[in-house]
Amino acid sequence: MDKIRIVGGNALQGTIPISGAKNAALPLMIASLLSEEKLILENVPRLADVALLQRILGNHGVDITTNGKRNGDDPDAGQTLEIDARMIVDTTAPYDLVSRMRASFWVLGPLLARMGEAKVSLPGGCAIGTRPVDFHLDALKALGAELDIDGGYVRARAPKGLKGARIVFPKVSVGATHTALMAATLADGETVIENAAREPEVTDLADCLIKMGARIFGAGTSTIRVEGVPRLTGARHAVLPDRIETGTYAMATAMAGGDVMLAGARPDLLESALDILRAAGAEIDATNEGIRVRRNGSGILPIEVSTAPYPGFPTDLQAQLMALMTKAKGRSRITETIFENRFMHVQELARLGARIQLDGDTATIDGVERLTGAPVMATDLRASVSLVIAGLAAEGETLVQRVYHLDRGFEKLEAKLSRCGAEIERISG
Ligand SMILES: CC(=O)N[C@H]1[C@@H](OP(=O)(O)OP(=O)(O)OC[C@H]2O[C@@H](n3ccc(=O)[nH]c3=O)[C@H](O)[C@@H]2O)O[C@H](CO)[C@@H](O)[C@@H]1O
Numbered sequence: 407m408d409k410i411r412i413v414g415g416n417a418l419q420g421t422i423p424i425s426g427a428k429n430a431a432l433p434l435m436i437a438s439l440l441s442e443e444k445l446i447l448e449n450v451p452r453l454a455d456v457a458l459l460q461r462i463l464g465n466h467g468v469d470i471t472t473n474g475k476r477n478g479d480d481p482d483a484g485q486t487l488e489i490d491a492r493m494i495v496d497t498t499a500p501y502d503l504v505s506r507m508r509a510s511f512w513v514l515g516p517l518l519a520r521m522g523e524a525k526v527s528l529p530g531g532c533a534i535g536t537r538p539v540d541f542h543l544d545a546l547k548a549l550g551a552e553l554d555i556d557g558g559y560v561r562a563r564a565p566k567g568l569k570g571a572r573i574v575f576p577k578v579s580v581g582a583t584h585t586a587l588m589a590a591t592l593a594d595g596e597t598v599i600e601n602a603a604r605e606p607e608v609t610d611l612a613d614c615l616i617k618m619g620a621r622i623f624g625a626g627t628s629t630i631r632v633e634g635v636p637r638l639t640g641a642r643h644a645v646l647p648d649r650i651e652t653g654t655y656a657m658a659t660a661m662a663g664g665d666v667m668l669a670g671a672r673p674d675l676l677e678s679a680l681d682i683l684r685a686a687g688a689e690i691d692a693t694n695e696g697i698r699v700r701r702n703g704s705g706i707l708p709i710e711v712s713t714a715p716y717p718g719f720p721t722d723l724q725a726q727l728m729a730l731m732t733k734a735k736g737r738s739r740i741t742e743t744i745f746e747n748r749f750m751h752v753q754e755l756a757r758l759g760a761r762i763q764l765d766g767d768t769a770t771i772d773g774v775e776r777l778t779g780a781p782v783m784a785t786d787l788r789a790s791v792s793l794v795i796a797g798l799a800a801e802g803e804t805l806v807q808r809v810y811h812l813d814r815g816f817e818k819l820e821a822k823l824s825r826c827g828a829e830i831e832r833i834s835g
């Protein structure tokens with residue numbers, strides 16, 4: 407299994423291109439199932455999760471071609487996928503594929519809406535909590551689906567099609583909002599989704615669905631109204647930049663010190679995280695090119711923050727912020743309100759010398775002068791990259807093991823950081 411080796415101590419200087427967002431690309435690819443016509447997606451990141459979803463869609467009969475690079479193309483540009491779901495040959499999404507990635511469960515809504523039936527394994531994904539799917543199932547039931555769970559599979563049927571309904575989520579859920587939104591586009595009549603997720607990835611999905619002919623109003627707010635249409639068309643859509651990758655490299659720069667341009671990043675997608683970084687002592691400037699992050703000389707200041715649904719501080723940046731706070735001048739507090747078990751990085755950060763106390767959903771971090779490199783284990787996607795961030799500022803060598811987690815969500819991580827002066831490499835085998 408590959409490892410990432412980091413020798414800490416170098417400041418970061420240069421430009422890091424920001425890729426398309428994993429968490430937008432995945433539902434956008436899934437949206438192709440709603441139409442017989444071709445969906446062309448640009449700026450799709452090259453990630454293990456994207457490749458796995460290509461296999462899952464392929465299993466349903468979806469044809470996907472990836473446009474190769476031509477001479478002169480920007481080497482950092484994302485890939486373009488042409489997704490043709492004209493023929494759905496199989497409405498089953500099997501355990502061995504779905505169990506490896508959370509988002510793959512989201513094929514349920516579109517398959518059901520278009521084909522009137524689907525059988526989808528219960529999902530896997532990062533082990534950060536129990537992560538039930540009850541909101542997804544309740545939303546589909548409200549739209550008239552008949553559902554049962556048998557042998558680890560959700561079997562869903564709507565032989566006469568779905569019917570518009572009022573769906574009220576008891577808690578904000580990104581995935582359940584995607585499911586309800588996609589299913590409602592082809593339902594008969596109007597659907598109103600209350601307490602919908604406002605994450606930019608939901609808005610990106612809605613924008614693409616609108617290009618495909620869907621009638622969606624209010625995406626990006628807590629109430630989304632969908633007027634069902636009989637069919638959707640093809641479309642061309644570019645995936646929005648990854649706000650979690652942006653925040654991650656901003657924190658890496660704040661940790662290592664230096665001056666980095668996050669090219670193509672959109673500051674409006676992560677204002678709460680940028681505010682926290684400013685409070686922690688980083689200088690952040692929005693420019694035409696992207697976001698410039700600097701920390702030269704000044705120390706890292708402690709912060710107090712709770713994760714929250716968008717536009718709050720994202721849970722997907724919690725581990726990275728904790729890594730940064732391990733070297734703050736004083737005591738920080740980070741409360742995780744979204745997932746009940748998203749602190750797997752705490753014991754690994756402790757191997758590098760971090761001082762972190764856990765009490766229920768709150769971590770208290772007492773900043774230390776020095777971190778020292780050590781072998782550490784990646785446990786999930788964002789926890790893994792938090793260890794990389796800590797390694798950038800640790801004295802000596804940090805060896806991050808089980809990096810397949812990182813490959814799910816960070817494109818060319820070592821290349822992007824080493825181009826800015828970090829001593830980081832992948833050791834294969
Ligand atoms: C691929 C993708 O986009 N993943 C993101 C998505 O995950 P995902 O869509 O799985 O996360 P949700 O927003 O659904 O989860 C939010 C909370 O709702 C709970 N819940 C969710 C669904 C449900 O049916 N029942 C239920 O109780 C979850 O356990 C969690 O406590 O949003 C999370 C929250 O921003 C991010 O951390 C993940 O990176």
Ligand SMILES: C=C(OP(=O)(O)O)C(=O)O
Binds near residue numbers: 509
């Ligand atoms: C938790 C994440 O992914 P998933 O929902 O696929 O597990 C993530 O992207 O941080």
